[in-house]
Amino acid sequence: MLVNKKYIQRHKKGFIWFHWINAVCFFMLFLTALPLYSDWFRPLYDTLGARNLQYAHRFFAVIFIANPIIGLLFTAREGILRLIREVFRFGRDDIVFNQKFPAELIGREPEGIPPQTFYNGGEKMNIALQAVFWFLLVVSGLILWFGEGHISPAVRTWMIPLHSLCAGIGFAAAIGHIYLALGVNPDSLHGMLDGTVKAGYAAKHHGKWVEELIEEGKVTREEIQRASQE
Numbered sequence: 273m274l275v276n277k278k279y280i281q282r283h284k285k286g287f288i289w290f291h292w293i294n295a296v297c298f299f300m301l302f303l304t305a306l307p308l309y310s311d312w313f314r315p316l317y318d319t320l321g322a323r324n325l326q327y328a329h330r331f332f333a334v335i336f337i338a339n340p341i342i343g344l345l346f347t348a349r350e351g352i353l354r355l356i357r358e359v360f361r362f363g364r365d366d367i368v369f370n371q372k373f374p375a376e377l378i379g380r381e382p383e384g385i386p387p388q389t390f391y392n393g394g395e396k397m398n399i400a401l402q403a404v405f406w407f408l409l410v411v412s413g414l415i416l417w418f419g420e421g422h423i424s425p426a427v428r429t430w431m432i433p434l435h436s437l438c439a440g441i442g443f444a445a446a447i448g449h450i451y452l453a454l455g456v457n458p459d460s461l462h463g464m465l466d467g468t469v470k471a472g473y474a475a476k477h478h479g480k481w482v483e484e485l486i487e488e489g490k491v492t493r494e495e496i497q498r499a500s501q502e
């Protein structure tokens with residue numbers, strides 16, 4: 273059944289919390305580390321204090337680590353496990369999506385994109401990238417934080433460029449992700465705010481998922497068609 277005859281239920285409340293807590297932590301971790309990389313960000317140290325920024329970095333690191341673990345407890349099946357499951361459903365249609373989709377970035381309407389599952393081919397790559405970098409950031413960060421006296425200095429030294437590289441690439445990917453969400457597909461944002469997306473948007477961008485919902489009896493084809501015409 274559609275919500276208000278127009279919207280399809282997409283994300284669970286717990287998963288929405290997980291997403292936004294992850295986003296805030298990610299940017300706060302980035303911000304609190306910036307003065308380590310360039311004097312341009314020195315005013316952050318001068319105004320907030322170097323020690324305070326270091327404590328803040330560790331505070332957000334703890335939440336960044338705990339968040340997916342708590343998320344798994346609260347939104348496993350229709351949240352984080354679905355993220356993982358979708359990455360392993362990467363197939364031919366996702367490759368075609370990634371070949372055709374870039375045209376949308378320059379305002380064109382690409383033709384011949386096959387119907388996509390819950391997450392499209394590009395989102396699946398974003399999930400895989402953020403998951404791998406989350407793991408590498410956490411491992412390298414923990415070694416830098418607690419490794420002294422337990423892990424060899426040579427290994428610890430390598431953790432600094434690894435940590436920085438993951439933060440840099442993860443940040444670039446996050447900026448691209450935000451541009452796609454806000455600039456290219458603003459209808460998707462509704463799903464990350466109240467959990468529902470327009471039926472027309474869902475049918476156009478996630479056709480296979482909508483077919484699954486129809487097969488499961490959660491919505492009817494007529495409901496989708498009626499809502500898409502409005």
Ligand code: HEM
Binds near residue numbers: 291298396446450
């Ligand atoms: C202002 C910041 C952000 C906005 C507006 C935003 C928006 C969104 C939206 C609308 C979705 C749902 C897409 C869908 O239903 O298909 C989503 C999903 C997701 N977001 Fe964000 N997001 C932001 C920040 C971040 C950050 C910082 C990260 C990671 C570091 C992140 C990682 C993800 C992942 C992995 C997904 C699931 C797959 C995907 O859509 O790529 N997001 N985000």
